[in-house]
Amino acid sequence: AQSVTQLGSHVSVSEGALVLLRCNYSSSVPPYLFWYVQYPNQGLQLLLKYTTGATLVKGINGFEAEFKKSETSFHLTKPSAHMSDAAEYFCAVSLSGSARQLTFGSGTQLTVLP
Amino acid sequence: DAGVIQSPRHEVTEMGQEVTLRCKPISGHNSLFWYRQTMMRGLELLIYFNNNVPIDDSGMPEDRFSAKMPNASFSTLKIQPSEPRDSAVYFCASSLAHQGYDGYTFGSGTRLTVV
Numbered sequence: 001a002q003s004v005t006q007l008g009s010h011v012s013v014s015e016g017a018l019v020l021l022r023c024n025y026s027s028s029v030p031p032y033l034f035w036y037v038q039y040p041n042q043g044l045q046l047l048l049k050y051t052t053g054a055t056l057v058k059g060i061n062g063f064e065a066e067f068k069k070s071e072t073s074f075h076l077t078k079p080s081a082h083m084s085d086a087a088e089y090f091c092a093v094s095l096s097g098s099a100r101q102l103t104f105g106s107g108t109q110l111t112v113l114p
Numbered sequence: 115d116a117g118v119i120q121s122p123r124h125e126v127t128e129m130g131q132e133v134t135l136r137c138k139p140i141s142g143h144n145s146l147f148w149y150r151q152t153m154m155r156g157l158e159l160l161i162y163f164n165n166n167v168p169i170d171d172s173g174m175p176e177d178r179f180s181a182k183m184p185n186a187s188f189s190t191l192k193i194q195p196s197e198p199r200d201s202a203v204y205f206c207a208s209s210l211a212h213q214g215y216d217g218y219t220f221g222s223g224t225r226l227t228v229v
Contacts, residue, residue, distance in 0.1 A: 034217050043118075043205055043220035090157070092217075101147075101170070102218060104157045 002027045002093045006105035014113045019063075019078040021108045023091030026072065033074040034092040034102065035065055044090060050074065061085065086112045118221035120206050126227045132194040135224045138187055139208030147218065148181055148191050149205040157205075163189065196228045 007022040025031055032051050036044040048059025055067040061084075065076045074091060091105040119138040127133050139146050147162040161171040163183045171181070178197070183189040193200055203225050207218040 032217075036217075036220075041225075043222045044207075044218075045220070046217045049217055101159070101162060106156045 002031065002103050004091050004093050004103055004105035006089075006091050006108050008108055009106065010109045010111065012111040012113055013081045015083055016080050019076070019081045019085065019110065021076040021089050021091075021110065023065075023074045023076065023105060024072055025074060025091075025093045027093055032094040033065075033067060034094070035059065035063070035074075035076050036090045036092060036104075037061075038088045038090065038107075040087075047076070047089070081110075081112045083112050083114065086110055118206055118208050118219050120204075120221035120224050122224060123222065124225045124227075126229065127196055129197055129228055130195045131228075132192065133196045133200075133226060133228075135191040135204050135206075135226070137189045137191070137206030137221060139189070139206070140219055141187065143208035143210045143219070144186070145209045146183060146189050147207040147209075148189070149207065150202045151205060151223070152202045160191070193226075196226075198228045201226055201228050 003026045005024045034049045035047040050067045058064045092102040121136045148160040150158045160173045161181045166183045181191045203223045205223045207220045209218045
């Protein structure tokens with residue numbers, strides 16, 4: 001079975017500050033890992049994904065995440081927050097080779113302060 | 115491609131009425147998922163289809179909920195009778211499950227309010 005834990009349901013940062021959203025996963029086999037973003041009144045949009053290969057993955061809007069197998073983590077970062085980054089962020093995991101079903105974390109609401 | 119298309123975007127209905135939500139997945143995608151999102155429970159997977167066949171409906175809350183996928187380009191989620199606790203945003207998502215897995219593409223959702 002697979003599961004995802006997002007630490008911190010709400011994170012606030014100042015504009016220009018580092019964004020760090022935490023995600024830990026549990027999986028008995030090599031996972032596929034994803035970050036999605038949801039802006040108000042919209043559906044979820046894929047930010048970035050890790051499947052195989054390079055453990056540091058870059059996504060849209062300047063976000064990146066690093067897969068750390070030893071720590072079972074896939075934290076999302078952005079060096080400098082922008083007001084437009086305010087949204088809810090979801091981490092998700094799928095078992096490699098069984099790509100039909102994603103398990104989502106409970107989400108982290110990011111607030112960017114002026 | 116226009117993406118995953120859901121209709122209606124908003125639905126307000128009275129308790130006891132039948133509600134039908136519609137979804138058109140991305141052409142060529144062979145998996146389709148229905149999710150419900152609420153403040154209290156977050157994102158919940160209700161049911162998913164692969165090649166038009168329901169694979170896992172264990173997330174469907176009760177018999178009042180039913181879902182169909184008569185062909186590769188259309189799916190419905192029906193609630194009959196509707197209750198106020200069904201108020202939520204319902205999302206449809208589709209994917210192409212292959213080795214180079216790309217994740218899901220979500221629709222914009224249907225915001226359901228049952229009064």
